Amino acid sequence: MSTTYRHEMPGGATWSATVPAGRSITVTALGPDANASLLLFASDRLDRLNLPDTLKAQMSACVRPPMTLMSDRGLALASVTHSTLAWHDCLTGFGHEAHLARFAPTSYQVDRNDWRRPARSELLLELAKYGLGEADLHGCVNLFTKVAIADDAAASLTWQAGHTVAGDTVTLRTEVDLLVVLSTAQHPLATFDHPVAGVEIAVGPAAPVAADDPSILFRDETARSLEMSRRVLA
Template identity: 70%
Template sequence: MSWAHEVPGGAAWSTPVRAGRLVTLTALGDDANVSVLLFGADRLDRLNVPDTMKAQMSARIRPPMVLMSDRGLALASVVSSTSDWHDCLTGFGHDAHLERFGPSSYAADRNDWRRSARSGLISELTKHGLGEADLHGPVNFFSKVAIADDASASLAWQAGHTTAGDQVVLRTEQDVLLVLSTAPHPLSGAAYGPAGVQVEVGSAPWPAEDDASWLFRDESARALEMCRRVVA
């Protein structure tokens, strides 16, 4: 059994997802950005981007990496992706990142009201008994940042990295709470008009002996094994 939900651009959404599911994110427009937070079902485990990067020797998220928690447990594995680069360095957008587009409010703009990723994520967290203190570094799926051509070697958002129809597929390794925002990437230089995303959830087959995430690195396999012990 599978189901799908469409999240408009500039919105936020959340849902619990059981272990052993495939979560497919599909970009519904060019230059989409989906800032994703992950929590274990007991809320003790949450996505730890620095440990995920350090353990797997990468400054980007790509298949077949494992998204790890504070305690080194696997939350989800990146099964496949049409892109081999998803940003995990620059965090989520704040209200200040939208100021260049001018003032916006629900009273004036109704459903076109511009909200930052931070605002939307906090709003979703409160629905699950969480709050601002539970914010953590996200993965910005579909976005790429690279070293800019300047003397400071600063990071720059890469336009044109994603086109409509691009996908990334995650396999949940334990029961998780998925919280996401489709607000613009904090470094985006594009005109305001964030793309939406479709979220589809379906059953995942049991990982085979040659599963890419299990074989990726010893650290990846250890995170998956530790998760299996906890949820067994």
């Protein structure tokens, strides 16, 4: 992929950009156990990522190629065209203050640039740049993170350490004009208390969607979501 934009995000940071349809967004983990919480909005704000519909329509409990990330109206906002990992978490959501409270107290006055903040706070600050707020938060995809069923009576979810190594990548193809928002804050179920790895973002042109595109052939519902996006752009 030729790259027209490249940005390196440290751990505990946020990033956002409006990305036109027909672009490829590759996110690369810069260290082990990276986590990047992803929100997606159509640029006209009529659609936003709907993970329950995305998972139900494509019979999955995680995000992986060649799934599409669907909106409230069933449009494909983006397609997962490539990933070195077969699992990206979309069940646990983003971290809150209570998740950080399990560890040692943290503040800017004490920790300066190492001050740790939950993804929820970071995402709200980023959304405010676009006139969006708390009501616009939705279920996120935690890129590079895997969760599994714990061996306990409650069958709770547990974070899987070692799922990601430096150099792991995931690539999305934008199917409509998007507002993309990312936070590299710690995953809410992570069991370690140290700075998380950063990620690199590379944006460039995507190849046209062919008739034998893996996402079109994956499931009827996936193909239908891509067709609905095509009609919106027509």
